[in-house]
Amino acid sequence: MVKLPENLIKARFLIRPNRFTVVAERGGQHLTAFLADPGRLAELLLPGTELYLAPAQAGEKRKTVYDVVLLHRNGTFISLDSRLPNRLFAAAFRSGGLGAFQGYRQLTAEVRVGSSRLDFLLTVGGEKEAGLPGEGLPPCYVEVKSVTLVNSDRVALFPDAPTSRGSRHLQELMALRDRGCRAAVVFIIQREDALIFAPNEATDPLFARTLREAAAAGVEVYAYRCRISPVAARLSTAVPVKLA
Structure with a gap:
């Protein structure tokens, strides 16, 4: 939260x-x-x-x-704060609320990769003791994207404007995956009324195509909706990702 x-x-x-x-x-x-x-x-x-x-x-x-x-x-x-999703991801990670990233215990923000900065690097960290959960996990690079657009069919769409930067980040994640790292892109839907997530093909066909290529190359794709109130925000539940 x-x-x-x-x-x-x-x-x-x-x-x-x-x-x-x-x-x-x-x-x-x-x-x-x-x-x-x-x-x-x-x-x-x-x-x-x-x-x-x-x-x-x-x-x-x-x-x-x-x-x-x-x-x-x-x-x-x-x-409407595009900086909030990173804070939500970090808070959920530290509270153990992200099942997809269980086993990782250390989070580093703003990691330089190639010509880009990716949002997070997750590592096992701590003492390497036999049988410790997460032992042997590869480093995991995570890029977080803020989503606010939800259409009348309750499909969350990203982006709502063309983003060459977004496509570049996906290329960086694919390169990291090729090097044996774990890589993921996490779409944080900053509202609670979305049922599924999909790339916004009509607005940015390059990003949609690159996201499909990234997923095929082993980059993990997740989407979470949020519970928002004037008091606090928190990740709510994961929603299905539709790439086709």
């Missing part, structure tokens, strides 16, 4: 002047807020949609005095 800021305020979305800025309205006052999600979000950021904003930390030097944290639409809370 990851706690969210305690002092959230409600506001109504007005416009998005650029990828990282939104203007919202509260009590007749216009509030400018930082948006930590560069995706299109066209199906979410609609005029009048309810946003939850957090005041910036005291002492920070910045142009905006708020951060966009959540969106509430059709009874569903959706996180």
